[in-house]
Amino acid sequence: MTTHDAPSVFGAVHLGYVVIESNRFADWRRFGTDAIGMHHEALSRNLMRFRLDEQECRFLLRRGPTEDVVATGWHVDDHATFERIEARIRAHGVPLTVGTDEEAALRGVERLLRFPGPKGITQEIYTTPATSAEPLRMLASGFVTGEGGMGHIALTSTKPAQTRAYFHTVFDARLTDYIDETFSGVKFKIRFLRVNERHHSIAVAAARGLPIDAVRTRVQHVNIQAATLDDVAQSYQRVHELGFDMALSVGQHTNDKELSYYARTPSGFEWEVGWNPVVVDESTWEPTTHQGISIWGHLPVGRTIIDKLAQFRDGARSLGRPESTVPSLSGAGIPGD
Numbered sequence: 472m473t474t475h476d477a478p479s480v481f482g483a484v485h486l487g488y489v490v491i492e493s494n495r496f497a498d499w500r501r502f503g504t505d506a507i508g509m510h511h512e513a514l515s516r517n518l519m520r521f522r523l524d525e526q527e528c529r530f531l532l533r534r535g536p537t538e539d540v541v542a543t544g545w546h547v548d549d550h551a552t553f554e555r556i557e558a559r560i561r562a563h564g565v566p567l568t569v570g571t572d573e574e575a576a577l578r579g580v581e582r583l584l585r586f587p588g589p590k591g592i593t594q595e596i597y598t599t600p601a602t603s604a605e606p607l608r609m610l611a612s613g614f615v616t617g618e619g620g621m622g623h624i625a626l627t628s629t630k631p632a633q634t635r636a637y638f639h640t641v642f643d644a645r646l647t648d649y650i651d652e653t654f655s656g657v658k659f660k661i662r663f664l665r666v667n668e669r670h671h672s673i674a675v676a677a678a679r680g681l682p683i684d685a686v687r688t689r690v691q692h693v694n695i696q697a698a699t700l701d702d703v704a705q706s707y708q709r710v711h712e713l714g715f716d717m718a719l720s721v722g723q724h725t726n727d728k729e730l731s732y733y734a735r736t737p738s739g740f741e742w743e744v745g746w747n748p749v750v751v752d753e754s755t756w757e758p759t760t761h762q763g764i765s766i767w768g769h770l771p772v773g774r775t776i777i778d779k780l781a782q783f784r785d786g787a788r789s790l791g792r793p794e795s796t797v798p799s800l801s802g803a804g805i806p807g808d
Contacts, residue, residue, distance in 0.1 A: 480552050481643040484666045485620035487546035487600060488528050488578055489693055490593075491738065492535035498737035499532055506710045506734070507695075507744065508611030508702070518577065523614040523695060525602040527579025529621050538738040540690045542585070542593040543624060544578060545642070545666075546600055553582060553598050556641060560586050563640070563799045570595070579603075589634045590626055590689045591795045594641070611706065613698035619669030619750070622694040622743075627686040629794050631677040633801035635662055638673055640800050642666045647751065648726050649760040657681065661764070663726060668750050670727035684794065692733060692741035696748065703730065703746045710734045722768020724748075725761040733769070 493499055496519065503521045504511045509530070510522040517534040520527070535541075547553045560567055570583025580597035588594035614621075628634045638644035644664040652659050658679040663671035676691065678684075697703045703721070710717060716735035723730045731745030 478555075479643045480547075480555055481645065482667050483548040483552045484556075484596075484642045485546045485548075485618065486543065486622060486624070486666075486669075486672045487526075487580070487597065487620065488531060488544040489540055489624070490531045490533065490542035490544070490578075490595075492533055492537035492539060492541045493738045494534055494536060495538070495737040496532065496534065501713060502715055502734075502737055502742075503530070504610070506706065506713050506715055507742065508609050508706050508709070509614075510607045510609045514577070520577075520579075522603065522607060522609075523621060524607075524616050526616075527601045527603045528577070529616075531577055539688045539740065540592060540624070540693065542595055543588070544580070544595040544597060546580075546620070547596050547598055550582070550598060553584075553596060556596055557584060559641060560800070565797060565799055570597075587795070587797050589637050589794075589796055589801070590628070592626075592689050610709070611697060611702045613702075615696040615698055619667055619696075620672055622696055622745075623669065623672045623674060624693055625674035625676065625691045626689070627676045627684050627691050629677065629682045629684050630796050630801075631660070631662055631675045633796040633798070634675045635664060637797055637801040638664055638666070640802065644673065646758045647671050647756070648758045650726055650764055651760060651762055652764050657685075665751060668753075670729075670748050670751055686740075688738070688740040690740050692743050693736075694731070694743040694745055696729075697744055697746045700730070700746050703732065703744055706744050707732050717772040719769045720772055722765040722770070724769075725763055725766050728766075731769075 503509045512520045519532050521530040523529045565586055568585045575583040579601040581599040583597045585593055585595045644666050647663040647665045650661040659676050660679055661676040664673040666672050718735045718741045719733040721732045727748040729745040729748035731743050733741045733743050736742050
């Protein structure tokens with residue numbers, strides 16, 4: 472069986488929303504609205520949403536103990552592309568679940584389909600996102616979404632080739648580039664995958680030569696793109712003033728040139744607010760390897776030896792925790808790994 476059928480769906484898929492499970496609703500509301508500057512909507516005691524733009528939902532929070540991202544939603548341009556992706560998944564024998572009307576309404580979408588993804592993160596595809604007539608109430612001047620989608624997610628993995636192959640099989644993801652970096656004495660290779668003009672919608676980091684995952688959460692970070700440099704600076708200041716933890720100070724990345732900072736969310740994973748990343752030109756782009764994640768900045772904030780020991784402990788625990796890869800969709804990887 473080939474890894475996928477033709478024609479390609481590349482360019483017709485966009486990261487549309489993220490679903491988070493948490494019991495820390497009060498903290499999340501302060502973090503999302505007062506620190507990051509998004510539009511908040513309380514749906515019930517157990518459900519709330521954040522908006523970045525005219526779409527009804529970009530982040531859906533549901534009450535629960537996981538304290539993590541539990542699903543990512545991918546906007547598919549048209550019904551033909553939706554059915555092409557659905558057929559790929561069925562051809563590989565992976566179970567699909569049709570979203571209920573209630574689930575679709577919570578996400579502000581039509582034609583919702585759900586299926587297993589790497590690291591236990593449910594993948595969801597949908598068509599026709601609903602827009603809201605309610606004016607945005609945000610501290611930020613705006614966020615960049617559009618053809619590139621709403622941002623990106625970053626994962627750590629002990630099986631990066633399989634994770635990359637999964638997104639290639641399902642969405643025709645392309646390798647944008649690599650970064651080699653050393654964290655706490657451990658060498659990492661980070662793979663950056665794109666599904667449209669955005670430099671990457673998925674990043675996958677792996678320790679070289681060590682089958683460990685030092686991140687407790689399923690995602691390492693979520694990224695959103697601010698409309699202006701002032702928005703980045705002002706939200707960075709609000710994060711500090713409101714007492715939320717800062718993971719990395721302001722800096723600029725080597726590969727996509729995005730200027731950003733990383734805050735720590737109430738659930739523990741990180742949240743990157745960035746500005747002005749490069750847009751990929753498909754006619755000229757060639758994957759390359761960059762040394763280090765940053766041209767300047769992105770320095771750890773407030774890290775202690777206790778934090779480092781906790782990270783090593785999480786890594787040791789991961790040795791006894793099998794990583795979910797959805798083998799029938801992740802195969803043996805693709806050239807370049």
